[in-house]
Structure formats: C-alpha cells, structure tokens
Amino acid sequence: MNTELFTDKHNVNRVFILLTILCLAAILPAGCQSKEQMPQIQSTLSLTSAAFPDGGVIPDKYTCQGQDVAPPLSWGEPPAGTRSLALIVEDLDSPGGRFTHWVVFNIPADIRELSEAASPQSRLPGGALEGKNDFGKIGYGGPCPPAGKSHRYQFNLYALDTTLNLEAGASRKQVVNALDGHTLALGQLTGTYQR
Numbered sequence: 001m002n003t004e005l006f007t008d009k010h011n012v013n014r015v016f017i018l019l020t021i022l023c024l025a026a027i028l029p030a031g032c033q034s035k036e037q038m039p040q041i042q043s044t045l046s047l048t049s050a051a052f053p054d055g056g057v058i059p060d061k062y063t064c065q066g067q068d069v070a071p072p073l074s075w076g077e078p079p080a081g082t083r084s085l086a087l088i089v090e091d092l093d094s095p096g097g098r099f100t101h102w103v104v105f106n107i108p109a110d111i112r113e114l115s116e117a118a119s120p121q122s123r124l125p126g127g128a129l130e131g132k133n134d135f136g137k138i139g140y141g142g143p144c145p146p147a148g149k150s151h152r153y154q155f156n157l158y159a160l161d162t163t164l165n166l167e168a169g170a171s172r173k174q175v176v177n178a179l180d181g182h183t184l185a186l187g188q189l190t191g192t193y194q195r
Contacts, residue, residue, distance in 0.1 A: 046076040047157045047187030051116070058153060058191035064144035065195065069117035070102065078159035079184045082109040086158045086179055088172060091143065093151040100172040101153065102140045103131030105164050105179075131170040138169050143193040150194035159185035 051071040052058050060066035078085065089102040102119065108126035118124055119140035135141040145151040164170075164178040 044076075045078055045157060045159055045185040045187035047073065047155060047189040048075070049073050049155075049189060049191070052191050054189050054191075056191060058143055058193045063142040063193055066142075067117075068140075068142040070114065070119045070140040070142075071191075072114065072116040073155065073157075073189070074113040075157055075187055076112075078109060081161050082159040082184055084109055084160050084163045085111070086160060086164065086175060087114070088156045088158075088175065089140075090154050090156070090172075091145065091151050092154055093145070093149070095146065100134045101142065102133055103170070103172050103175055104128055105131065105166065105170070105175050109159075129166070129168040129170075131166075131168070131172060131175055134172075143191075145193060145195055147195045150192050153191045153193060155189040155191070157187040157189075158183050159187075 048054070049071050051062060058071065062069060062071045073087070075085075084105070085107040086105040087102065087107065088100065091099040091101060104114070104119075104124065105128065107114075107124075107128040111125050111128075114125070119130060120138070124130065130139050132138050133141045143151065143153055158179055160179055160182045161184055162182045164175065166174055166178055170178075
C-alpha cells in the first residue's frame, strides 16, 4: 500500500469520498427496489413426465426418430397469485447454442398437465398458445440431435403473476422478455436423448 496517499490531507479526503461513493453505489440499488416489484422465485414447483424420469432417457416416440409428439407433463400447485404458466423446452447441448424445441404460454393457472401430443394448438387446454420453435414451426419439435453424443433437454415451467400479451407464433426471446419480472416459481425437468 502507498502510505504517501494518506499523508496528504487532500488524498485522505479523496479516498474517503471514493469509498463513500462505492458504498452508496452498492447499497442504493438494493434499497430502492421494493419487494413488490421483485417477486421471490421459488424453485419448488414440481414438473414431471409419465414418459421418463428426471435425468432419464426420452423415449423415441417423442423424438424425430419416432412419432415426434410432445410427451405428457404434469406439475404441482403453483404459488398463490399465479395467473398463467409458460413452458420452454430447450436442447442445452446443441452445437449452435441452446436450441428451442417448444414454447407454450398463457396456460391457465388451474391446469395441472399437458397431455401426450398436446401440440398442435388445437389440443392445448384453456386457450394456451404456442410459440415458434427453432425448427421454424409453431408447436412441438422433438429431440433430433446430430448422431453421436447424448444431449440434455430441459423443460422449464414458469408460474407467472400475469398473462402474456403475445400472439401465437411468438419467439422464445419474445416470451422470455415478456415473463421477465413476472416469474413466481420455476419447475424444471431434464431428459436426455442420443441418436
């Protein structure tokens, strides 16, 4: 440490002012935000599938090697204040980064499951809408990785304090932007698949 900094009264004042500014910069943003504006995200929302266990292999039926239909999903009671749910399914190991396989939003808060082959839109419950996947289509597109290594597919279910003001065919990015700041709980289920 340079002791000459502290021998000069002006330098001592400068250091004090700098430290004060740094402390205020760290404290003020947290103190200025109310708890109402930042809902607590709970990670206790359960999400399961009768087709495969968490961390298990996704059966061919739900992939491009089979019937390419959406697997059945069910979940527990979302927290109080939930107005809708949203689901995003992604390949975490895609060579080009995350690859979106399914986007569903505005699932009514009282719904506790999506049945097998719920996609396309005509079979979704209660007015839920589907977004566009990275295959460029609206609805579910099953795992279809390049031959070789196993890929992880993450099913993310968001309990939201609002419904999203989006149209069918919205992109993953649009849905993620719209749910930002509105997530009350998150449930996750991961399956694997290898060709």
